[in-house]
Amino acid sequence: MSGEFLIELNDVCKGYDLAGKNRLEILHNVSAGFERNAWNILLGASGSGKTTLLNLIGALEAPDSGTIKFAGEDYKKLMKNASAAADFRNRKIGFIFQNYQLLPEFTILENVLIPAKLAGQPLRKARERAEMLLGSLGLADRLHHRGSELSGGEQQRAAVARALINDPELILADEPTGNLDSQTGEKLLQLFHELAGNHTIIMITHNEALTGYANKVHFLADGRLNEKRISEI
């Protein structure tokens, strides 16, 4: 184990049982390290298992076999019960989901504040940070709109603010620019660039042009993960 990695995977396998069919193996013996304070990009064809891998790293699902460690600690130990797991995820990991997963009946300000409340952050400070984050993402005049009253790109940016409210050490982003125009996407990438100095980012994208921003690029194909030098792309 090396201290330079925030996340380490060793021989991780994951598959799904399909009714009446053979088991679908998605990840085969994936071993990889994700360095601290680095911006990692994860590329791979649709259906190759990128979201599955991110869900494992985010401790939303458990691997069938193999180990995943966060700062040298095995998830099996960190996630010993459901409430410890929820608390760990809420404080340490900011997850920007491919389908946003905002709660539609709450305003976006409320959505962003939920993880802060769960973490016991003082409300006033949390509200200031939420407004700052939403403002920096161009949503200052949408604070009181419900999730269902926002465009796809606005929901995506609100999901970014929610992921960042507790200033997590690890940011997992599943195609966070997928619904943004180039100018808004560029602003978000600038924000990630600033965060990458003292956060670990693992970002899925289909846009190979974004690899120029990253410190490391990982390719997922045939259930295996390979690191590529930027110059090899």
Ligand SMILES: Nc1ncnc2c1ncn2[C@@H]1O[C@H](COP(=O)(O)OP(=O)(O)OP(=O)(O)O)[C@@H](O)[C@H]1O
């Ligand atoms: N709960 C599940 N049960 C059965 N199969 C699943 C389940 N979740 C994912 N899969 C299958 O696993 C494969 C990998 O899915 P995953 O969502 O990880 O792909 P992805 O690389 O994120 O694709 P995309 O780029 O389209 O988002 C897909 O073929 C999918 O159908």
Ligand SMILES: [Mg+2]
């Ligand atoms: Mg996906």
